[in-house]
Amino acid sequence: MRIGELARLTAVSERSLRYYEQQGLLEATRTPGGHREYPPASVDRVIRIQELFAAGLNSATIAELLPCMRDADGGPAADATPWLEQELIAQRDRLDRAIGDLARSREVLDDVIKAATNR
Incomplete structure (x- = not known):
């Protein structure tokens, strides 16, 4: 999905999504035309990032924690x-x-x- 759709689905601004990517919190691939493409799991990832920011964590701490957190389906993260x-x-x-x-x-x-x- 493109950045606009991810922003709409998560109620997070495109600017914030670009910041998350810059901080290593979110990954996107690029289309041949240079547009960001996000996998469907990015919706849950952005929601998790928002929860952690709301809990008072900074982006560096969130980047450290995210790989260890359970996936949205409840399964363990690869690096838990x-x-x-x-x-x-x-x-x-x-x-x-x-x-x-x-x-x-x-x-x-x-x-x-x-x-x-x-x-």
Whole structure:
């Protein structure tokens, strides 16, 4: 499928799809006319990439994780390793720390607001 169709099916911009390709997250072949051609499995791949970005991971981490993740049909990825679970847990722990830091910052700000408004 061409880039426009992949963009339509995944609700991801063509610009983002080109970025994913540039970052090694997505692969396309080229037609003789130079157009990108994506295999049908690219739909699931783009959705997985979007999920990982939404989880707060950066493109370098996603590139490292994708080869280890299960295929869309639930089968194991060719390179699945125990490392994948450990890395995902580490990413979740990083988010938990960030949430804790933000909660503490909010508490400090609440104290500042209280002191500033004498409430």
